[in-house]
Amino acid sequence: QVHLQESGPGLVKPSQTLSLTCSVSGGSISSGNYYWSWIRQPAGKGLEWIGRVFTSGIPTYNSSLMSRVTISIDTSKNQFSLRLRSVTAADTAVYYCARYIYDLRNNPAGFDPWGQGHLVTVSS
C-alpha cells in the first residue's frame, strides 16, 4: 500500500522560500497513471490545490500561485518536492502531499492516498 510522508521546516520567515518534500513508500513514483500533488489548508479553512507533477516531470500549477511555486519530482529518490517563494503569513497552512489517480480509461479518480500533513508557519 502506497504511503506518503511530508517533511521540511515547520517555520519559514516572511519573504523566504518554503521547501517541502514528499517521500513515497510502498510503490514506485514512476509507475502507474498518477499525478503527484500538493494541497494546503489554512487553520479552520478549506482545501486549496497548489499543483501537481507527472512522472515525466511536467508540472501544472494553480494559477493563483503559479508565479511563486515550483513542483519537481526525483524518481531516483521516490520523492517529489514543493518550493513556494516569497512567502507571507497568508501561506501559513498545513501542507499535504497526495497522489492523484487516473484510471485505465484515463478518467480522473481522485486524490488517494494523502500524507499526514505538515504544518508550516510563516513568521519572523
Place this chain on the structure above:
Amino acid sequence: SYDLTQPPSVSVSPGQTASITCFGDELEDKYVSWYRQGPGQSPVLVIYQDIERPSGIPERFSGSNSGNIATLTISGTQALDEADYYCQAWDTSSEVFGTGTKVTVL
C-alpha cells in the same frame, strides 16, 4: 475561476440519511470526487467518478451528479461519520475543491 459551493453545515440524527450538495456550473460534465476529513486528520477519498466507492469505504456512502449539483449521501449515519466533507473536480487545468460541509450527528 471555477467555484464549487457547499452548504457550511448539515445536521443529521443517528440512523438517518445525510445529503451534502455541491453546486458548480455544468457540474454534470465533470467527474466529482468526495473526501471525508475527521478532526485533525488528513482527507480520505470516499467517492470518485461521481458514484464509485474506493475499497474499504462503507456502502452507506453513495454519490450522484446531475445538472449543476453533485450529492454525497450517507445512509444510516453513524456518530463516526461526523466530519468535514469536501467535493472536488477538475476544471480547465486546475483541481478545484468545494467550500466544505461540516456534518454534525446529533
